[in-house]
Amino acid sequence: MTRLVVVGGGVAGLSAAWEATCRGVCREVVVLEPAPQTGGKLRTSDLVLPDGSTLRVDEGADAFLARRPEAVALCAELGLTDELTSPTVGRAKVFVDGELRFLPARTLLGVPLATDDPEVAAVLGPEGVAELVAADAVDHPPLVGDAAVGPLLRERLGATTVDRLVGPLLGGINAGDVDRMSLRAVAPQLADAAAQGGSLVQASAAQVAPAEGPVFQTPLAGSQRLVERLTEELLSRGVQVRTTTPATGLATDGARLQVTTPSEQLGADAVVLAAPAGAAGRLLAAASPTAARLLAQVDHVSVAFLTLAFDRADVPGPLDAAGMLVPRAAGTTITAASWGSVKWAHWDDGRHLVVRASVGHDGDDRGRTSTDDELLAAVRRDLRTTMGIEAAPVAVRTTRWTDAFPQYRPGHLDLVRQVTETLAVDLPHLRLAGMAYEGVGIPASIGSGRRAAAELSDLLA
Numbered sequence: 001m002t003r004l005v006v007v008g009g010g011v012a013g014l015s016a017a018w019e020a021t022c023r024g025v026c027r028e029v030v031v032l033e034p035a036p037q038t039g040g041k042l043r044t045s046d047l048v049l050p051d052g053s054t055l056r057v058d059e060g061a062d063a064f065l066a067r068r069p070e071a072v073a074l075c076a077e078l079g080l081t082d083e084l085t086s087p088t089v090g091r092a093k094v095f096v097d098g099e100l101r102f103l104p105a106r107t108l109l110g111v112p113l114a115t116d117d118p119e120v121a122a123v124l125g126p127e128g129v130a131e132l133v134a135a136d137a138v139d140h141p142p143l144v145g146d147a148a149v150g151p152l153l154r155e156r157l158g159a160t161t162v163d164r165l166v167g168p169l170l171g172g173i174n175a176g177d178v179d180r181m182s183l184r185a186v187a188p189q190l191a192d193a194a195a196q197g198g199s200l201v202q203a204s205a206a207q208v209a210p211a212e213g214p215v216f217q218t219p220l221a222g223s224q225r226l227v228e229r230l231t232e233e234l235l236s237r238g239v240q241v242r243t244t245t246p247a248t249g250l251a252t253d254g255a256r257l258q259v260t261t262p263s264e265q266l267g268a269d270a271v272v273l274a275a276p277a278g279a280a281g282r283l284l285a286a287a288s289p290t291a292a293r294l295l296a297q298v299d300h301v302s303v304a305f306l307t308l309a310f311d312r313a314d315v316p317g318p319l320d321a322a323g324m325l326v327p328r329a330a331g332t333t334i335t336a337a338s339w340g341s342v343k344w345a346h347w348d349d350g351r352h353l354v355v356r357a358s359v360g361h362d363g364d365d366r367g368r369t370s371t372d373d374e375l376l377a378a379v380r381r382d383l384r385t386t387m388g389i390e391a392a393p394v395a396v397r398t399t400r401w402t403d404a405f406p407q408y409r410p411g412h413l414d415l416v417r418q419v420t421e422t423l424a425v426d427l428p429h430l431r432l433a434g435m436a437y438e439g440v441g442i443p444a445s446i447g448s449g450r451r452a453a454a455e456l457s458d459l460l461a
C-alpha cells in the first residue's frame with residue numbers, strides 16, 4: 001500500500017489530498033488535522049442579530065481571486081460552480097485627507113496606469129500627482145532580483161502614491177509593511193514591470209491584460225463551504241481525514257518517512273507538510289535541521305477581525321463601495337473595513353450594515369495583544385472618524401487570527417528555493433504546501449497543495 005500522509009487540513013492540505021486521489025498513485029491518503037474540523041483559516045459562522053436572526057458571515061477570507069485558475073477549477077471539480085457568487089459592488093474607497101475617495105479603477109496593485117488619470121489625482125492631490133509625474137519621468141535602471149516594495153516604489157512613483165495607494169493595498173492583503181516586503185514575492189507583475197526599467201507606470205500598464213468575468217468569487221454559504229465540500233468528497237473517495245490529530249514528530253528511516261501522532265506512528269511513502277511554516281519547521285527539526293532553521297526565518301503576523309452589525313438607519317451614507325482601506329498616515333487602529341452587506345447581496349437583510357474591520361499588521365501586534373473591549377473601542381472610534389458612524393453596533397463578533405499572515409521579506413523566494421533544495425536532499429519524498437511560500441491567497445494555497453501531491457505522485461508512480 002503506497003501511503004501519502006498530509007499534515008494539515010487547511011485548504012492547501014485538502015487540495016493536496018484531492019490531487020492525490022485524482023492521480024490514484026497513492027492507495028492510502030491520510031490527512032492529519034489538530035482542530036476538531038478541517039478548513040484551517042477558511043471559517044464561516046453565524047452572526048447573531050438582536051432579534052435572534054442570523055447571518056452566515058465569514059470570519060476570515062470572504063472570497064477568492066477568480067482571475068487565477070486554481071480556486072475556480074477546484075470549485076468546478078467539486079460541483080460548486082452554481083453556488084458561486086461575486087460582489088455586487090466592485091470598487092473600494094480609501095480614506096485620505098479626512099474623507100473617503102474611490103480607489104482609482106485603473107491600477108496594478110495600486111500603481112497608476114496613467115499619470116493623468118483624474119481618479120488618481122482625486123486620491124493623490126496635486127502635490128502627489130506632481131511627485132508621481134517627476135518620479136516616473138526618471139530613466140530608472142531595470143530592477144535586478146528583488147527589492148523591498150516601499151523604498152523601490154517611493155523612488156519610482158513618489159511617496160504619496162506608496163502611502164495612499166500601493167501601501168494600503170499590498171499592506172492590507174498581506175497584513176504587512178511595504179518597507180519590509182518582497183516585491184518579487186508579493187507582486188510578481190510589478191517586479192516584472194520594474195525589471196524593464198524606465199517608467200514604471202507605462203511598464204505596469206503593459207502588464208495589464210483586458211480580462212472578463214468577475215474578479216472575486218465565493219460560495220453563497222461562505223468560504224467554509226469550499227473546504228466542507230472538499231472534505232466530503234475526500235471521505236467519499238476513501239481518504240482518512242483525522243481531525244483532533246496533530247502530527248507531533250517526523251523522522252525518516254531511510255526507506256520510509258515516519259509521522260508521529262499522539263496515538264501512533266504512521267509509516268509514509270510520501271508526506272505533504274501543509275501546516276503553517278512555524279509548525280512545519282518544528283516538525284522538520286530532527287529530519288532536516290537546515291530546512292527547519294530556514295523556515296524559522298519566516299515571520300508571522302497576527303490580526304483580529306471584528307464583525308459588526310449596525311442598524312442601517314444609524315449609518316450615514318453613501319454606502320457605494322465594497323469597503324475602505326485606511327493608510328497608515330491616518331493614525332487609526334484599523335487597516336481596512338469591508339462593508340460586507342454592501343459587497344455581498346446575500347449578507348444584506350435590508351435592515352443592517354455588516355462591517356468587517358481588521359486590526360493588526362507587521363509592526364502592530366494589537367490584533368493579538370488588545371482585549372476585546374479595547375479592540376471594540378478602537379474600531380468604533382475609527383468607524384466614527386472614517387464613516388461618521390456614531391451609533392453603537394447591535395452585534396459584534398471578534399475573531400483572532402494568531403500568527404496567521406506569513407511575511408514575505410525581500411529575498412523570500414530565494415529562501416523558499418533554499419528550503420526546497422535542502423529538502424530535496426534530506427527528504428526527497430516530502431513537499432511543503434500552504435500560504436507561507438509562493439502566495440498568501442486561497443488560489444495560491446490550493447495550487448501549492450495540488451502541485452506538491454502531483455510531484456510526489458510522479459515520483460512514486
Ligand SMILES: Cc1cc2nc3c(=O)[nH]c(=O)nc-3n(C[C@H](O)[C@H](O)[C@H](O)COP(=O)(O)OP(=O)(O)OC[C@H]3O[C@@H](n4cnc5c(N)ncnc54)[C@H](O)[C@@H]3O)c2cc1C
Pocket residue numbers: 007008009010011012013032033034035038039040041042059060061062063064065245246247248274275276279303305401404405433434435436440441442443445
Ligand atoms: C483574516 C484573513 C483573511 C483572509 N482573506 C483572504 C481572502 O479574502 N481571499 C483569499 O484568497 N485569501 C485570504 N486569506 C488567506 C487564506 O485564508 C489562506 O490562503 C488559506 O486559507 C491558507 O490555507 P493553508 O492550508 O495554507 O493554511 P491554514 O488554513 O492555516 O491550514 C493549515 C492547517 O494546518 C494545521 N496544523 C497546524 N499544526 C499542525 C500539526 N502539527 N499537524 C497537523 N496539522 C497542523 C492547522 O490546524 C490548519 O488547519 C485570508 C487569511 C486571513 C487570516
